[in-house]
Amino acid sequence: MLDITLPSPCERFTPDWKYADDVDIYVKRDDLIHPVISGNKWRKLKYALSELPDGMSRTVSFGGGYSNHLHALGYACQQLAIPFTAIVRGDYSASPTPMLMDLLAWNCELVYVNKLEYRQRETPAYLKQIRMRYPNAVIIPEGGKQPSALKGVGEIIDELTFQPDYILLPVGSGATLAGLIPKLNAAQHAIGIAVLKGENYLETEVESLLTKPHTNWRIEHKFHQGGYAKHSPELVQFCQALFQNHGIATEPVYTGKLFYAAKTLIENCYFQKGAKILLIHTGGLQGARKIKTDETN
Template identity: 50%
Template sequence: MLSLEDFKTSLTLPSPVEPFFPKWKGAEKVSLFVKRDDAIHPIMSGNKWRKLSNALPPSLPKAIVSFGGGFSNHLHALGFICFKLGIPFTAIIRGDYSATPSPMIKDLIQWQTHIEYVDRITYKKRSDSAYLNELKLQFPDAIIIPEGGSQAQALQGIKDLVDEIEVDFDFIVAPVASGATLAGIINALNKRNRTTATDFRSLHKVIGIGVLKGEGYLEGLVQKFLPISKHQTSWHIDHNYHFGGYAKAPNELQTFCNDFNDNMEFKIEPVYSGKAFWAVKDMLAKGKFEDRSRIVVLHTGGLQGAR
């Protein structure tokens, strides 16, 4: 059992920002960088740690409850943290995997997680106040962390990510599913723009890559975390690269990820990072970025989900 501070010493922070030189059409006209949050830790990597880092107070909770699917990167990261810190953890999982547990669930079992499988109707109530009150009665000593770790405390962890980027840039590109990571990036840049921007052209721009079908829905998830700002960072979500929906990975995307992993110095997976890097490749080929643009692609980790 570790203290929270001892656990943090096992993490690679700040995560590296590396130049990226793919042989893609149009890549030679811009400067590409990758924010390697996948390198934070070999088991618990990426934006899941960022979103959880400020949800855990120094005086650790007596128990934690959270939600996710059968391959959830969030539950995987949280289960590992709770195991290392000695916090009893309950994972409420959509669908019954008891007969055929996924690799993620096998890890949770190894990490002594208490698992409750629920049907889709029950899982849809995960944000309903009445259902959450029932859980508080069932787990009176626990804190309840939303699906994906998407809560107000997550924004500070994402701000830390942005503050670590010391290279000058024009764009950040990041995959979007629950909205908190993108909102955290926008909020951090709003604060930076307020103190450093001198004209509109100097403002950073954020492009979210929707990894699931959700035009309008994803924007709403982001907006609920954003305070009103006079220095609003320019941002939008591109919905052209979800490949049919969340965790949908047709052959062309699988082939892209496999080729990428064979030729690059780091790996991607088809649920999040693969769609983000595919999007950047396609946008470069279509001339969506001005020449000499400086682009940071956020690698949000989650390689375990590709198992």
């Protein structure tokens, strides 16, 4: 069984950043939902796993070698005794990442594919092949980006006991941002921090998940540090200092970029004085394991 802790805490955050005293900063600690299935990964999977159809024999999903989504889903399936197949971008068979080693320990099946095949993951023809190979399997999109994920993510807003003016969160697939936007009122704004090079592409992905247009959101593209999983020594040091000074664990793939972006925007006086700013810690620390692996190689 899964021991999930909800609602997640929402904590006041008082860093020593320039002009931080001019605004009220809070952190929604979704990283504390569960030690493995943390953050938006559980919220995206919550309804997909609780509403599995009768006769389902397996789940199948997609991700990279350090995918927080695959890691969370693999653990959940192991706990629920559901066979799981992870279709992984790239061949790690000779040297599995720490995340993939976990999946193997949880008896998950790993299928390594090249980048060309991986790009077909959402095409009808490719999905048909998967269904033929795995009859009665439930296929969960990359990052858990299925319609029910938006419902689970939207519950973040339901748990709040105050009304933030701005909500900041990292954006990779766009599903978490798309789940929050419809829950906001006209006076609230969501700001996604892109963690990869995806200007216009990410906006299109979010819009495709919304049932109607909304104008109270935007994506900031200045903090991806060169692309997905790209990072500078400065960002790694920033993450380390954040943990040492505030006890908040982050990594330089997703949440580290979120906090760094928040610091930069606040120091550049992006927000009006007195604004209530909520940072959503989306959990998932596989990126931190990547840094440790890089440092030992």
